[in-house]
Amino acid sequence: MLLKKHPIGLRILLALILFGLALFFSGLINKGLLKAYFPYTSAILLGIATWLLYKTENKSLSAIGLSLSLRHLSFLPLGLLIGALALLAAKYARALYTGESFAISDAIDYSNIFYALYVILPTVAVEEFLFRGYLFKKAIEISNVIIANIIFSMLFMLIHVFDENVMNNIGMMVFLIISIPVAHLFFATALLKSKTLLFPIGLHLGNNWATRHLITSSNTGNSILYTENNASFDTWPSFIGFILIFNGVFLLMTFLIWKWKGFPFDKKG
Numbered sequence: 666m667l668l669k670k671h672p673i674g675l676r677i678l679l680a681l682i683l684f685g686l687a688l689f690f691s692g693l694i695n696k697g698l699l700k701a702y703f704p705y706t707s708a709i710l711l712g713i714a715t716w717l718l719y720k721t722e723n724k725s726l727s728a729i730g731l732s733l734s735l736r737h738l739s740f741l742p743l744g745l746l747i748g749a750l751a752l753l754a755a756k757y758a759r760a761l762y763t764g765e766s767f768a769i770s771d772a773i774d775y776s777n778i779f780y781a782l783y784v785i786l787p788t789v790a791v792e793e794f795l796f797r798g799y800l801f802k803k804a805i806e807i808s809n810v811i812i813a814n815i816i817f818s819m820l821f822m823l824i825h826v827f828d829e830n831v832m833n834n835i836g837m838m839v840f841l842i843i844s845i846p847v848a849h850l851f852f853a854t855a856l857l858k859s860k861t862l863l864f865p866i867g868l869h870l871g872n873n874w875a876t877r878h879l880i881t882s883s884n885t886g887n888s889i890l891y892t893e894n895n896a897s898f899d900t901w902p903s904f905i906g907f908i909l910i911f912n913g914v915f916l917l918m919t920f921l922i923w924k925w926k927g928f929p930f931d932k933k934g
Contacts, residue, residue, distance in 0.1 A: 673807050676718065680800050683714035708790040715799050729798060730861020737861040744855065744867020745782075747918070751851075751868075752875035755914040756892070762910050763896035772886045778878040782870065785877075789869035796821045796849065797856050797865050814853055818846035836898075840908055847912045848872070851919045858922055 687710035695706040712726070719728050730737050760766060796817050804813035822845035831837050852865035880890040898904035 673803060676721070677800065677803055679721070680714075680718055680803070683717060684711060684795065684800075687711045687714045704784060705787045705790075708787040708794070711791055711794040711798075715794060718799050729802065729856075730859065730863060732861075737863055740859050740861050740864035741867040741870075744864045744869075745871040745874075746867075747922075748868035748871020748873075749875040749879055750871075751915060751918045752872050753879060754918075755911045756880050758910050758914050759907055760892065762907055765892045765894050765896055767880065767890050768884070768893050770884050770886055770888055770891050773889055774886045777887060778889065781878050782874055785873050786866075786870055789873055790866055792821075793852065793862055793866045793869060797852055798862060801853065801856075810857070814850060817853070818849035821849045822846050836904065839904075843908050844912055844915075847915050847919075851915050851922075854919045854923050858925070 688707060691707035691710050695704065699706065712731070715729070716726050719725055726732065730740075757767075801813055801817050804816055822842060825831070825841050825845050826838055831841060852868055855864040855868050856862060858864075878888050880892065881888040882892050882895050884891045898907060
């Protein structure tokens with residue numbers, strides 16, 4: 666009876682409880698060798714919690730495009746590629762702005778670089794379940810896409826900013842306050858356009874992997890490319906200019922995803 670009177674509010678409360686339990690138990694389980702070799706406990710438990718939430722509505726995970734259809738599955742590698750290329754394009758735009766140049770790293774550790782995909786995937790899957798999954802879709806139902814994006818972009822930004830290292834670095838804080846909401850819009854647009862959470866998971870994975878292992882600022886062998894003549898920003902105008910150019914690339918990519926016609930967006934999955 667209570668669920669019929671306040672369906673959305675109670676479902677949101679139930680989601681918060683189930684997600685909280687999933688993260689709590691994953692913290693207890695995900696330790697030692699399991700964490701080292703199979704760091705997927707949190708993602709699996711959040712997936713189960715999401716499945717239970719949709720089960721109460723007589724739906725399945727296909728409501729957020731988590732199915733074994735070829736169309737849905739293809740969005741994971743597609744997102745990986747686009748996410749990595751978007752980061753590379755943003756880095757190139759920075760290089761044009763600052764005068765930096767790219768070079769191929771010496772003695773590239775390919776095994777470590779590609780193993781990182783396995784390690785990064787569960788982390789981005791957790792964030793996508795939390796910020797672009799069930800609760801995001803419910804927020805759209807009770808308000809609209811704009812309000813839902815504002816709410817979840819702010820929440821997504823706060824979990825990145827409320828970090829001791831970030832709070833002690835004003836430049837990094839300003840960068841994240843601007844960049845993380847743009848990243849949310851990038852991932853959320855991919856979800857809404859493709860109708861599958863696998864697309865933002867792929868984009869998120871590609872972006873995070875590329876940040877650490879496609880191009881970095883040092884020639885350590887942990888990335889395929891690195892930047893030479895690394896620039897430093899001595900004034901706020903030059904730093905803000907970099908932030909605007911860097912995020913402008915992601916906004917352009919977001920626009921292109923939204924306007925992309927034909928395969929694979931306009932087919933039913």
